[in-house]
Amino acid sequence: MGRNTILNQKIKDERRGRILSVALGLFATKGLTATKITDIASALGISQGLVYHYFRSKEEIFVELIRYAFERMNEACRYLESLDLPPLEKIRMAITELLKGIEKNEDTPLYHLLIALATASDAIPAQAKDLIKNENMLSYDVITRIIIKGQKEGAIKKHDPKDMALVFWTTIKGLAIHKAAHGRKYKTPDPEILMDIFI
Amino acid sequence: MGRNTILNQKIKDERRGRILSVALGLFATKGLTATKITDIASALGISQGLVYHYFRSKEEIFVELIRYAFERMNEACRYLESLDLPPLEKIRMAITELLKGIEKNEDTPLYHLLIALATASDAIPAQAKDLIKNENMLSYDVITRIIIKGQKEGAIKKHDPKDMALVFWTTIKGLAIHKAAHGRKYKTPDPEILMDIFI
DNA sequence: GTCTATATCCAGATAGAC
DNA sequence: GTCTATCTGGATATAGAC
Numbered sequence: 001m002g003r004n005t006i007l008n009q010k011i012k013d014e015r016r017g018r019i020l021s022v023a024l025g026l027f028a029t030k031g032l033t034a035t036k037i038t039d040i041a042s043a044l045g046i047s048q049g050l051v052y053h054y055f056r057s058k059e060e061i062f063v064e065l066i067r068y069a070f071e072r073m074n075e076a077c078r079y080l081e082s083l084d085l086p087p088l089e090k091i092r093m094a095i096t097e098l099l100k101g102i103e104k105n106e107d108t109p110l111y112h113l114l115i116a117l118a119t120a121s122d123a124i125p126a127q128a129k130d131l132i133k134n135e136n137m138l139s140y141d142v143i144t145r146i147i148i149k150g151q152k153e154g155a156i157k158k159h160d161p162k163d164m165a166l167v168f169w170t171t172i173k174g175l176a177i178h179k180a181a182h183g184r185k186y187k188t189p190d191p192e193i194l195m196d197i198f199i
Numbered sequence: 200m201g202r203n204t205i206l207n208q209k210i211k212d213e214r215r216g217r218i219l220s221v222a223l224g225l226f227a228t229k230g231l232t233a234t235k236i237t238d239i240a241s242a243l244g245i246s247q248g249l250v251y252h253y254f255r256s257k258e259e260i261f262v263e264l265i266r267y268a269f270e271r272m273n274e275a276c277r278y279l280e281s282l283d284l285p286p287l288e289k290i291r292m293a294i295t296e297l298l299k300g301i302e303k304n305e306d307t308p309l310y311h312l313l314i315a316l317a318t319a320s321d322a323i324p325a326q327a328k329d330l331i332k333n334e335n336m337l338s339y340d341v342i343t344r345i346i347i348k349g350q351k352e353g354a355i356k357k358h359d360p361k362d363m364a365l366v367f368w369t370t371i372k373g374l375a376i377h378k379a380a381h382g383r384k385y386k387t388p389d390p391e392i393l394m395d396i397f398i
Numbered sequence: 399g400t401c402t403a404t405a406t407c408c409a410g411a412t413a414g415a416c
Numbered sequence: 417g418t419c420t421a422t423c424t425g426g427a428t429a430t431a432g433a434c
């Protein structure tokens with residue numbers, strides 16, 4: 001493989017990245033079916049046919065986004081669990097970082113929204129369904145384990161830890177959806193409100 | 200208008216109701232665009248063309264559902280506010296009833312989901328957008344007012360009441376989405392977990 | 399009121415020129 | 417790599433028979 005091949009691959013990856021980026025915004029706000037290849041192409045100022053030079057189908061773009069969203073999310077969860085911190089501080093850190101991500105980084109709420117919509121939707125590719133089935137649990141499990149540890153140390157309230165993890169994530173996802181829906185008008189709530197669930 | 204006309208109208212309304220009912224389930228799980236008129240018709244065992252005898256278009260069905268969802272939701276909110284109860288008990292009642300509705304009644308989470316998806320989506324009819332703009336605020340305002348009253352009486356924690364109302368509703372909607380997504384596997388969390396946000 | 403048939407349109411995907 | 421042109425399928429909505 002000569003250097004031209006490598007260079008071309010790099011350029012191609014970069015273009016793919018740009019397509020993925022606008023597709024994320026469109027899928028998250030319009031949904032998979034309502035998003036037309038034309039929408040993606042015209043948002044990038046390229047022809048509709050060219051998109052198929054980079055992806056085999058609209059579904060492939062969607063699946064790639066779902067895969068990447070879980071990759072980032074699960075990576076962050078594993079990192080959180082590995083930290084040398086008291087459980088309650090881990091919870092506080094997770095809430096703070098997630099809320100910050102929802103507020104600041106434009107992509108974070110979109111990824112949450114994409115996962116939430118995809119999880120709730122029947123109208124998604126089978127591959128995406130599989131990804132959700134396999135990858136969705138880790139984030140719940142990590143938070144559950146942290147809560148159990150905190151409860152053993154007496155630092156976290158003693159409700160059912162699975163219930164608490166469920167409320168944790170549904171609240172975060174609910175906020176992400178709200179932010180994606182209301183954009184500029186969204187004001188991040190005080191993280192301590194969420195902390196009150198745990199202490 | 201003779202009695203036949205009235206009777207026929209009644210029958211027609213009943214048929215419309217059945218169409219709306221299955222459309223709710225489909226829109227909530229597949230989205231507006233991914234739901235085909237064929238899906239609705241075949242779920243009812245009627246021909247595709249017959250749907251157009253009862254509704255002018257797919258969008259009309261959608262708008263009617265959104266309108267009805269807000270009607271029910273806002274009605275319930277106004278009722279809650281009118282009750283002669285201490286603010287904290289109103290919050291507790293709201294949480295309990297909403298969680299019960301999510302768990303038991305099959306339609307409740309679907310309506311929440313429909314509103315949540317529609318709120319987040321760009322790909323919905325203009326009429327639905329207007330409805331959301333006009334009707335969506337009431338539920339937030341009612342909860343905010345109840346919280347403020349409770350704070351004055353010293354019965355509710357003194358975070359920013361708007362933040363608290365936002366967390367309240369995003370959590371409920373998040374749970375509704377989760378239930379709609381996971382169906383049978385969904386287990387309602389202990390309402391007291393949510394109460395901890397307020398006391 | 400209900401069906402079948404069909405006009406019409408739109409979007410996904412491909413082919414081929416440059 | 418990028419475009420234009422086109423094939424093809426599928427879905428909305430309508431027309432018209434029963």
